[in-house]
Amino acid sequence: MERSKAQPYHHGQLREALLTSGRALLEEKGIRGFTLRECARRAGVSHAAPAYHFASIDDLLAELAARGFDELAAAMTAEADRSADKGAEDASTGRLMGQGVGYMAFAAGNPALFQLMFSREANRLDAPALAAAAEKVRALHAAAIEAVIPHASGEIKQRMADFAGASVHGFISLLLEGQIGGRDSSRALKARGLALLSAMAETVVRAGG
C-alpha cells in the first residue's frame, strides 16, 4: 500500500517518466506540437497508458506547469541567496536583483515550459496545485519588495511589486519571443538584462524613500 517512492509494476515510475518525457517534448515541439501519444511513446508505453495517471492531456500540462512554478521559486530563492552572500552594500536590494536573475535564468533555460506556465491555456485549467505554486512565486516578489522598502505605504509597495514583476517578466518574455536583441550576443543580452534589473531596483528604492 505505502510505497514511498512509488514502485508500481509494469513500468515502475510511469507518472514521473511521463512528466520527464513531456517536459522534453514540450521544449522540442512547443505547446501546439505537444501530444500525449508521443509522450507515451517516449516513455516506452502504449498510447493509452497515461490515462490512469492523468485524467486528460490538460491534467499533464497542469502538472508540468505547477512543477515549473515550484522550480522557478527555487531558482529565484537560490539566486537571491547567492546575491546576498556576495556582500553587497544593500543586502535587500541585492536579493531583489538576484531574484530577478534567477527568474530570467529559469525562463531562459525552459522557454517553452515558461510560456506554458504563463499561458492563457494554463490559466483555463482549474488546478489548485497550479494556482498555489504560482502564488508562491508572487509571494516571493512581494517579500523582496517588502524587504527593500519596508516603510513605504501598502499602495506604493503594491505598485512597485507590479512594476518589478512586470519589468522582469516582460523583458525575459520579449527576449525569448525574439522581440528583443535579434543579433545580439548572449553576453550583450545578459548585460541588457542586468541593466534592466538595475534600473528596476533603483526605481523601487526611490519610490520607497
Added chain:
Amino acid sequence: MERSKAQPYHHGQLREALLTSGRALLEEKGIRGFTLRECARRAGVSHAAPAYHFASIDDLLAELAARGFDELAAAMTAEADRSADKGAEDASTGRLMGQGVGYMAFAAGNPALFQLMFSREANRLDAPALAAAAEKVRALHAAAIEAVIPHASGEIKQRMADFAGASVHGFISLLLEGQIGGRDSSRALKARGLALLSAMAETVVRAGG
C-alpha cells in the same frame, strides 16, 4: 451578387472570411483549441477550402498575428495622439504614456490574439510580413523614447526602450494571464496600469537627464 440562401460555389472573399472567423475562434478557444476545420465551418465552406488561401494552419495563424501587429501599432499611435492632444505639460512624455495605454488596451481587447502574436509558436513561423509588422511596433517604442530623451546616449536610449517595453508588456501579460489583480475591479486595475506607466515614464525621464 448576394445570395443569402444558396451559397455560391465560389465564395469570393474566403480569405477575409477565414481570417475573421479564425480571429473569433482564437479568442473563444485559445491557441490549443484552434482548428482549421472549425474555421472553415464558420465561414460556410468545406474543410479543405482554406488550403488554397493558406498553405497550412500555421500560415493562417501567421497572417492573423501579422494583422494583429498592424492593429496594435495603429492602436498605439491613435492613443498617443489622443494623449498629446490633451495638452500635457510635456507632450513627448504624454505620448509615451499614451502609447502604453494603447498597447494595453489592444491586449486587453484581444487577449488570445495578443498571446499568439508574442508566442513562441508565432516566432517559429518564418513569415516576413509577420516579422516586419512586429518590427514596426518596436520602432514605435524606440521613437517614443527618442522623443522623451533625445540627448541621451544610444545605450541609455536602448536600455530605456527595453525598460519601457518590458514594463508595459509584462504588466498587461501578467494581468491577462491572471497573475495580477485576481479580485480587483476593472477600475482598480486601470489605476494600477496607469500608476505603472507613470513610474515607467518617470524612470525614463530621469535616466535621460
Added chain:
DNA sequence: CCCTAATCTTGACGATGGAAAGAGGCGAAA
C-alpha cells in the same frame, strides 16, 4: 496459493490537418 485491484495493452470512435482527385464557374481567346 490464489484473488483482487491497480496497471498496462489493444482496439475502436469521432475529429483533425493535409493530400489527391473531381466538380463548378469565371473570363480570356477563338
Added chain:
DNA sequence: TTTCGCCTCTTTCCATCGTCAAGATTAGGG
C-alpha cells in the same frame, strides 16, 4: 458566341490525435 484553361471549392482518403471501453497482466494481501 463558343470554347477552353485556370482558379476555386467539394469530396474522398489517410495518418494521427485524445479518449473510452474492453481485455490482459501482475503485484501483493488474504
